[in-house]
Amino acid sequence: MAPSGPRAQRNTRNPSAPTKPGGRSGGIKKRGAGGPVRTDRDGDLDMDAPAAKGGAGRGNRPPNTNGTSAPPTGPRRSTRSAPAGGRAPKPTTRAADMVKKIVESGGSGNLSSRIAAGRDTSSRHTRSRPVNGVDRVTLVVRGLKESKASSNDGGGLRDLLIFLERKAATVGKLHRTVKINKSTMKGDLVYITANKEDAEEIKKINGFEFASARLSIEELPEGTSPGLSEQSQSLKDQLTTVLGQRYNQESKLMNLSDLGQDPILQQMGMFNQATPEKVFRALMVILEDNFKTAQAKREGIHSVSLAGNNIDDVHQIMSLADALPDLLNLDLSRNMFKDAKALRKWSHRLRKLEALYLSDNPVGTDASAMAEITKLFPRLQNLSGVQVRTKEEVEAASRAPRVFPIPQFGTDFRDLNRVGEGFVTEFFALYDTDRQTLAAKYYDEQSTFSFSVMTSSAHIPNAPPLTWSSYIRLSRNHVRITHPPSRYQRLFVGGPLVQDAWSKLPLTRHPSLTVEFDKYLIDCHPMSGLADPTGSELGGVEGMIITMHGEFEDQDPETKVTSKRSFSRTFVIGPGFPGRNPIRVVSDLLQLRAYSPLPPQTGVPEGIQTSAAPVANAPINPVATQEQMAIELSKQTGMTLDYSKMCLDAAQYNLERALATFNEMRAQLPAEAFAQPIA
Template identity: 40%
Template sequence: MMNRTSAPPRGPRNSSSSTRGGGRVGGGGITKRRAGPIRVDKDGDLDMDTTIGANGRKSGKGVIGGSVPTGPRGHGRGGARNAGRGGGRLYFTRNPQAILRGMGSQSQQANVLVTLWIKGLKGSKAASNSDQGLSSLVSFLERKATALDSKSKRSIRVKKSHKKGDIVVISVAPEDAASIMKLDGFVFAGSTITVQDSEPSKTSEKPESEEARLTREKIQGVLAARYDPNLKLLNLSALGQDEQLKQMGMFEDNTLVSKLFPVLMVICDKLFTTPQAKKDAIVSVTLTVNSLADLSNVTSLASTFPDLKNLDLSRNQFADLESLKLWRWKFRHLENLVLSGNPIETLVPDYATDIVRWFPELQLLSGVQVRSVAQVHADLEAIKSPFPIASPSFRDVAQVGENFIRQFFGAYDNDRNALLTNFYDAESSFSLSVNMSAVRDRDRSLPVPPWAAYNKFNRNLVKHTHLSTRLSRKSTGSQEIQAIWNDLPKTIHPEITTRPELYLVECQPLPGLPDPSGQSAAGVDGLLIDVHGEFEENIPNFEGKALRSFSRYFILGPGGPNGPPIRVLSDMLALRAWSPLAQTTAVQGPQPVPAIPNVSQVPVADPSLTPEQQQKICAEKLSAETGMNLQYSAMCLAETGWNLEQAYVAFQANKANLPAEAYQKP
């Protein structure tokens, strides 16, 4: 006898009751949905993919995969299989995109960019570039912001940028905005930039009232009357006795008195819009007879005119060093400071010790010389290089290194393919590194040309930490090197034979290099050569010379049987913003004396010439040979007994320590 099978469900598979499934309808009425037991998955985590009714069944509403098919409960394998295939959990794992769509605001916040507004590009030197300086400014922001956030290993990048009139609008990631905001007030290509997180048009000041305009014009008149263009002197002495300021009522209220000097500085900022304009217009400021007990009311002078050479604070009420501390380490180029007529002279007799330390270029303090020009120069060099820089060591072998250096840079400028043929083979390697954070001399720096042409070849190991990037940016073989060299900008290196002072070259033997012939298991001898110098590029629309400093490291070894006689095994080029080479000092021990040109001894005494005339002739001859002016030439001769040859030897030994004024001729 055949067994009866259970009747299949007669309703549609996705019926309304199964779809809504919040509870059962019975007795013709509507029952409330009751809370069922809390469900957890096999890992013990709360199961939130479905709602559970009072009967313990999952409701289809809210299930991401769709409705849960209904069927017989627990009757054989078919029910279990059906539940496993049609349940919400299977759909949950198959649709992660639906999870992100359901997260709403959280997923949207991941793509939000912060907009910043930058002003100051128009007044910069980069504004004359083909793109009006936009790319240079963006590179500057990325480089400086990354350097400020040195603890983070990631690089800060500007996602979007465009110009809106004179304002540059950029979009950055929220976590990068704070670092870029720190660049507010930085100097870019000679112009101070401002960074704002709100549109300037919305935060701009209200239109100037008629009263404010009249006040500004009157104060400008006061400044104009107190400015001496011939001496480049701004006379701000005895402001309390100024009749124009009295008529304006500036001294009737203590609040106005405290605001007067900042207002004067704000107007100066508007009159001289760039740091260079301030430096050229104002060299000296006098603040005498102002009853100043401290610098709280006049501290803004340091930020407005930081390059002052002369400052007069005499006949005020400064009683101690604390009253002057607000200007400590300010005015880095101050040469003459006057404090006479202040109580500090009698109350703190040794105040000069601290004052001299606060201002590194100070030479005169209240009319007394505290440093000479030579001492200032020596102190600044000591700050830059606290340890003496030894003279370069050049230990060549059979003039191989010298001949290579003499040929290399001229060939690199004019015929790179021939250079590859003469010195490179299939085993040679080349890599390029760009250091955008190199320290530069603040007094001798130039605008930095853009790095765009080098970025795709940059193998800076600090910036690029992925192994694949490091490997892909190291070229091996003359063909790979040729492809990169053809893409690099054309260069102009100084002629090393006529301008050796622009190079620092070191050479030393290097044993244990691979033998290209395979005959020596211990390897062969080669040379390690380090070259530091500078070169020029021809960049269209770039103001001034496009100079860069470089360091290049070569490993030379003998060539293979069918290759060049001398080959470059390794060539590493490191680039950075231009800065002059540091001066070297002689180290202890025997050093080769440079060849002395044909300098004759003191001429035979001519009876018709006085001793002063003979000394003048010697000084003129030494000046012609060394480039020093007559004053320093005479000093050098006097120290060597007016022996012309010994004077030249002394010049060669000490020329690295001579100040710049030794070469200044009237």
């Protein structure tokens, strides 16, 4: 599908079939002779289609040149021409490399180029944005290659940076450090990025001697990019002109429709020289350079039109979502989208999109596709001129608690001799009344405990705000606590440290497991390979892992205010040391968050009770459990259900042991063992 400039009018899909009157042609034709189409590794974005410029304000369809919002009518034709033989000219290496340099220097290329260009790569979806975009200054340093340091590791770049920071602070007689934020070496030049204040100090070192070589330091001219050749800079200037002519500041529209018919791009021969996707990425890089901050992009561009570019998958224009994540209106009409699948890669992007236009696409008005596309964009209100949500519905959905429940099938309690049942029942009763006794009984010198507070989790709308001051100082939330020593201090190892941590937490009251069992979701599974306290079993010993989700009430020690919170707690328990309690807690991980009701339990297996009933009166049906294990083993191995049951029976219904047996005996199993795998 890669365009190669304007072509003579022809049927590009099926040369042997006549064009349908008033519509498109069908099929896809390989360049030249017939056969399947070939696409390059980057994906081809066909941008050659009839021109139709337009503009749009917030929430409105970008209008056509005649001032109306109706899509163009008539057959869709290609205007591309090809030399004799039907094969488009190959891209020239030099032009393709120039586009690549623009992309990489701007930050939408690989990770190293984004770092070198002084861009922050920590945001979601690897979205690049300038660091200190307003105060950032890039300097060009010459002389490193002529210095004696050039023979050092890394070409002497590290030595040069240390020299520049130290010398700038000394020459300026500063009582602070000078910091170079980013640096990169390209050929004989070194590009460094610093804030304006530090850059002024570094420029004072111009002409100083470094490792027997004289340094030249000057500021990079505004509008130029580090490492671009004269030809690449000229190409960037031309692409900047293209964007400038297509930007409507009044309507805040970036009109990128029918790029294949743009006279400047045609004159440059861009689509004969580089893949359309790379050209589009270069345009997005230049756009980001002109809107330095995320706020500037939000305020400057509300709408984008990509109509008439023969796009068939958003993967080809993924850089649009990276460059303009807060876009409100998007016109994708007169393209080649066949179904909703072609837009799924944007399912977690463009979260603020309000209007999307897909008219004159093969997807047409397919109701199921339109419904799926609507779900991809939670704030979408207008889909191809049809209202799919009201503004009030969008606002109500945004206020609703964000609950993402894992599908539940009742509690899955694979207990061994009711050890897990007895542990959780005793644990929470003692945790609420006598934590010291609890820690002394189950926690030894190797037991670990930690907890984390999730202050931004889902909660009930309009619920009174919770205070976390009694918890936050000991919280080990790795998203918030990134300094390694702070993380180590919040991991409590050994019974005494666990007791000390618990003493600093507020008093709690958990619902009774024997009366309010429906307030919990509990999973319990056998677990092998735990460290043997005696050291005699090198392969480890058997234990259990127990995961609980529930709620509790606590009382602030200072204000005496009672609050309700939700929690998740995961225990790993195993055999205790000889002469001590027969059960020890190997690991205890607690997570706290604002109260949110548990998801409803559905499809509860036979014999499992989820109503308010004692745990002791909720036995697991052994036949049902064995059936579930057989199905699980069949899913993981591809064996028939009968062979899975035989394998589990030999392993005494230990799933881990059955999997190990299967891996050892797989080559010896007959073909009929895999004849009817469970889906």
